[in-house]
Amino acid sequence: MKTIKGPAVFLAQFMDDKEPFNSLDGLCQWAADLGYKGIQIPTWESRLIDLTLAGESKDYCDELQGKIRSYGLEITELSTHLQGQLIAVHPAYDLMFDNFAPEDCKNNPKKRTEWARAQLMSAAKASGHLGLNAHATFSGALLWHTWHPWPQRPDGLVEMGFAELAKRWTPLLNEFQDNGVAVCYEIHPGEDLHDGVTFERFLEATGNHKAVNILYDPSHFVLQQLDYLAYIDHYHEFIKAFHVKDSEFLPDGKRGAFGGYGDWKDRAGRYRSLGDGQIDYKSVFSKLTEYGCDVWAVMEWECVIKSPEQGAREGAKFIKDRIIEATQKRFDDFAGAEIDQARLKKILGLD
Numbered sequence: 037m038k039t040i041k042g043p044a045v046f047l048a049q050f051m052d053d054k055e056p057f058n059s060l061d062g063l064c065q066w067a068a069d070l071g072y073k074g075i076q077i078p079t080w081e082s083r084l085i086d087l088t089l090a091g092e093s094k095d096y097c098d099e100l101q102g103k104i105r106s107y108g109l110e111i112t113e114l115s116t117h118l119q120g121q122l123i124a125v126h127p128a129y130d131l132m133f134d135n136f137a138p139e140d141c142k143n144n145p146k147k148r149t150e151w152a153r154a155q156l157m158s159a160a161k162a163s164g165h166l167g168l169n170a171h172a173t174f175s176g177a178l179l180w181h182t183w184h185p186w187p188q189r190p191d192g193l194v195e196m197g198f199a200e201l202a203k204r205w206t207p208l209l210n211e212f213q214d215n216g217v218a219v220c221y222e223i224h225p226g227e228d229l230h231d232g233v234t235f236e237r238f239l240e241a242t243g244n245h246k247a248v249n250i251l252y253d254p255s256h257f258v259l260q261q262l263d264y265l266a267y268i269d270h271y272h273e274f275i276k277a278f279h280v281k282d283s284e285f286l287p288d289g290k291r292g293a294f295g296g297y298g299d300w301k302d303r304a305g306r307y308r309s310l311g312d313g314q315i316d317y318k319s320v321f322s323k324l325t326e327y328g329c330d331v332w333a334v335m336e337w338e339c340v341i342k343s344p345e346q347g348a349r350e351g352a353k354f355i356k357d358r359i360i361e362a363t364q365k366r367f368d369d370f371a372g373a374e375i376d377q378a379r380l381k382k383i384l385g386l387d
Contacts, residue, residue, distance in 0.1 A: 039359065039361050043072050043280075043351070044334040047081070047084065048336075060084050063084070068109055071352040072335075076111075091161035094165045101167075112332035113172045114166070115171075116159045117172065117222065119151075121176050129177075160208065163212070170217065170277045171219055172222060173220070174221065174222055175221050175238065202242045202243075217247070219248060220276050221235070221248070222256075231262055232267060232271060250277070251278070252275045254283075255279075255315065275327075281307060281310070281336040291304040309351065310350060321333075
């Protein structure tokens with residue numbers, strides 16, 4: 037068994053134009069003061085990292101690492117959620133996902149995808165330069181618009197979709213593998229990898245590529261009404277990254293899983309700050325520890341009620357209180373005896 041590392045915090049939702057949330061130094065001091073030990077860096081934020089330079093320069097990465105460590109923090113993972121999303125975009129989503137791309141790539145899906153590929157290549161090299169062993173991202177989606185099959189899906193459509201997704205990702209997976217980094221796909225609604233079955237489909241389509249792994253975030257499973265504890269039983273060997281975020285599912289006579297096109301606060305399935313939702317995190321931490329998952333516990337704030345500042349303050353303690361120091365000793369060791377082959381045979385009646 038392994039002790040989960042943490043607490044850590046994903047910086048994406050805390051970025052702002054006001055201090056201390058507008059610079060790496062400001063955010064590092066803020067996180068350290070709250071008791072966090074690690075930060076997950078959103079690589080699309082140029083105020084935090086120059087991803088292209090990080091992929092090119094080990095010296096730059098050493099300087100970045102040194103600055104972050106000067107605050108008593110570690111980088112848990114780099115994140116390319118937005119760039120990963122752009123690896124595969126169905127045309128129905130072109131206009132909305134253009135917001136994730138630089139100006140010179142907008143209204144040009146082919147150029148946008150090439151930019152995203154280059155970003156992922158840089159992230160693989162940068163992760164290697166930084167000595168990281170895991171990377172957080174999204175898969176993108178070619179099939180999401182068909183998840184509720186009406187009209188019915190033509191035979192072969194799903195297979196073709198996953199084959200194409202695997203084709204786009206395989207060169208990137210190779211680069212990450214060459215740098216000793218696991219690609220951890222956040223299993224998330226809106227992505228073609230959104231549950232266990234779709235993860236398995238993608239894994240098979242890549243030829244069981246060794247770099248294909250999971251960022252486990254149970255909040256998304258509550259909204260899908262998927263058993264988030266049994267998920268760990270099935271996929272623990274692939275869980276190499278961990279987002280700690282709460283959620284709740286409160287259906288009524290008017291709203292269910294589809295949400296009625298409501299704002300987040302008006303939906304039956306909503307994200308909440310840690311401890312305010314329905315997730316049994318005591319059991320989650322127990323299972324991940326029992327299976328020896330070598331992960332950072334990274335707090336992600338997406339609450340529809342509580343402020344990010346309060347969520348962050350409470351989140352550090354919430355995680356710290358649930359990290360289990362994995363035992364290296366059995367409770368009944370005191371009653372044991374030295375191993376003796378003759379004695380073992382006598383106990384079994386074989387003497």
